[in-house]
Amino acid sequence: MRFLRALKYELVKNLRKKRTFWAFVAIAALVSILLTAYTATRWNPVTYYAKGLGGVRRALVMKAVDECANGALFATLFMGLLSFALLPVLAVAFGGELISSEIQLGTLRTALTRPVTRLGYYTTKYAYAAIITLGFVLFTALFTYGLGVAFLGRGPLLAPAAFLRPSFAAQFSGVTQPLSEQTAFVRYLVAYLLVALAVMTMTTLSLTLSTVVKHTGAAMIIAISLYFILHILTMTPWLESWRPYLFVSKMDYWVPVFTADPPSGEIWRTVAYFAVYNAALFAVGLAVFLRRDIQC
Amino acid sequence: MNDAILETQDLTKRFGARVAVDRLSLCVERGDVFGFLGPNGAGKTTTIRMVTGLIRPNRGRIVVGGVRLRRHRRRALAKVGALVETPAFYPHLSALNNLAAFGSLSRRVTRAELDETLDLVGLLGRGADKVRAYSHGMKQRLGIACALLPRPELLVLDEPSDGLDPRGIKEVRDLIVSLARELDVTVFISSHILSEVEQMCTRLAIIDHGRLVKQGAIAELRGPEPVVTFGLDRVAEAKALLEKQLGLSVLSSDEAELRLKLAHERIADVNAALVRAGHRVHAIVPEQQSLEDLFLELTEKSIL
Numbered sequence: 001m002r003f004l005r006a007l008k009y010e011l012v013k014n015l016r017k018k019r020t021f022w023a024f025v026a027i028a029a030l031v032s033i034l035l036t037a038y039t040a041t042r043w044n045p046v047t048y049y050a051k052g053l054g055g056v057r058r059a060l061v062m063k064a065v066d067e068c069a070n071g072a073l074f075a076t077l078f079m080g081l082l083s084f085a086l087l088p089v090l091a092v093a094f095g096g097e098l099i100s101s102e103i104q105l106g107t108l109r110t111a112l113t114r115p116v117t118r119l120g121y122y123t124t125k126y127a128y129a130a131i132i133t134l135g136f137v138l139f140t141a142l143f144t145y146g147l148g149v150a151f152l153g154r155g156p157l158l159a160p161a162a163f164l165r166p167s168f169a170a171q172f173s174g175v176t177q178p179l180s181e182q183t184a185f186v187r188y189l190v191a192y193l194l195v196a197l198a199v200m201t202m203t204t205l206s207l208t209l210s211t212v213v214k215h216t217g218a219a220m221i222i223a224i225s226l227y228f229i230l231h232i233l234t235m236t237p238w239l240e241s242w243r244p245y246l247f248v249s250k251m252d253y254w255v256p257v258f259t260a261d262p263p264s265g266e267i268w269r270t271v272a273y274f275a276v277y278n279a280a281l282f283a284v285g286l287a288v289f290l291r292r293d294i295q296c
Numbered sequence: 297m298n299d300a301i302l303e304t305q306d307l308t309k310r311f312g313a314r315v316a317v318d319r320l321s322l323c324v325e326r327g328d329v330f331g332f333l334g335p336n337g338a339g340k341t342t343t344i345r346m347v348t349g350l351i352r353p354n355r356g357r358i359v360v361g362g363v364r365l366r367r368h369r370r371r372a373l374a375k376v377g378a379l380v381e382t383p384a385f386y387p388h389l390s391a392l393n394n395l396a397a398f399g400s401l402s403r404r405v406t407r408a409e410l411d412e413t414l415d416l417v418g419l420l421g422r423g424a425d426k427v428r429a430y431s432h433g434m435k436q437r438l439g440i441a442c443a444l445l446p447r448p449e450l451l452v453l454d455e456p457s458d459g460l461d462p463r464g465i466k467e468v469r470d471l472i473v474s475l476a477r478e479l480d481v482t483v484f485i486s487s488h489i490l491s492e493v494e495q496m497c498t499r500l501a502i503i504d505h506g507r508l509v510k511q512g513a514i515a516e517l518r519g520p521e522p523v524v525t526f527g528l529d530r531v532a533e534a535k536a537l538l539e540k541q542l543g544l545s546v547l548s549s550d551e552a553e554l555r556l557k558l559a560h561e562r563i564a565d566v567n568a569a570l571v572r573a574g575h576r577v578h579a580i581v582p583e584q585q586s587l588e589d590l591f592l593e594l595t596e597k598s599i600l
Contacts, residue, residue: 002401005400013389013393105386106382109381110380110398110439112348113376114401115369115370115371115402116370293352294351295345295350
């Protein structure tokens, strides 16, 4: 009960911040811009990737995207972009301020003189971080899908897994199995839940950093820098052996969900991988927080 | 029976090579308004942070109402309400929501309790206002309200008058005295405004360089002897006479007077000795030693 009460006020105090409202507005604005670009020019990340493909395959991709355009396809095509660029940035912006903003305001001092354990306090923060991350992810998922359906209509989804990962696109042969509208929507939600777990790793990383630094901005900058640095490292050929250990290399593990026969074993292994990553980062952040002298 | 609400034993805190608090043993009894005095950098705030669980001592123990803080943090802190340094709140929330947010960390708080607490500090009509619109004095009051919300047995206030104008200082002082009386709460208050402590406190401790210099009831610390001011000529010679021949300790002196602690029955003897030595004594003023004198005397001794 104590935990739920504290969580309730964590939600109250954070959801009343204007920046939370603006974050949702930013998601809506970006998705609207992407829809405008898509409807006006058929621009989307898949046709962008397809430029690198050979003539016939490229033509097939363009044709498939063109002919099967609907809300489901729009939402799925832009999932990669949103889950790679937008959601991790929002996760960092909100996770990175959870402890450091309390340090900056001095409210951490007030809170920790209360009969609350540091473990309880930190866990409440983590639970809030999970809720807000899930909130951003689900809002992005539903808003993108809803807006797509509103402007482009409904229909089956041309299984676009082959489009979404460059290595899959290279194998694209033009033979794709469409998913029924209902199946596609369920798969789409499952894929976004997997995205939520990956993005949560970024939230946990920034929460951990926010226990170390005093300034809110510093935690965010370090976390986002790490995110992009790790991405660059995963693309470096001579660091190939590091790839499995760098969580950013698995940020698109949701892609196979859209294949005709999703490899559930591989997906579950990656879920476990992210769960362990989250737990480890949580443990590091907690250890720092438990030992820290509150001098603010 | 020991009726201490707060005891520290050999409390020590080091920051690197610097010892901020050095083997500090304090005892605050229930019902006290306990003043915690010391010059800037003496270790007052570090001690308060240790007592409120914000920082960990390197050595020593803290017992709140018979409960060891380190072992039973939650039980111990349930007895404490604290305002450490400047009051800190969420500026985008109302005073009521701030109180509820902090209050919820300890227990379920009803709206009636929130209103009652705001009423205690004179902010009942302003509960719905956002804290960003509050003056420093109002924030200070809200900080005290926040500390009172868990209905503590011990109220710890760190420099509660800091940054307030004279009127604000008086208001906060009156508030603390009335709270101590009406709510039957023990108050542990750190301050460097000696007159404020003198008017509020029943007992006090003085620390300097992290070490306890003295603690006890104010009257006890002052001692029975008044401070006597002698107005006279040739002060330097008179001082030498008193210190070397009569073995007295002069507290302070300037061009026209010197001050020393002296029992009432000895005033006439000292006066006679000065007159015999050819001094023209034009004034003898006995007065109770002020806290300021006591503080300066003790902290100067600790430096020496």
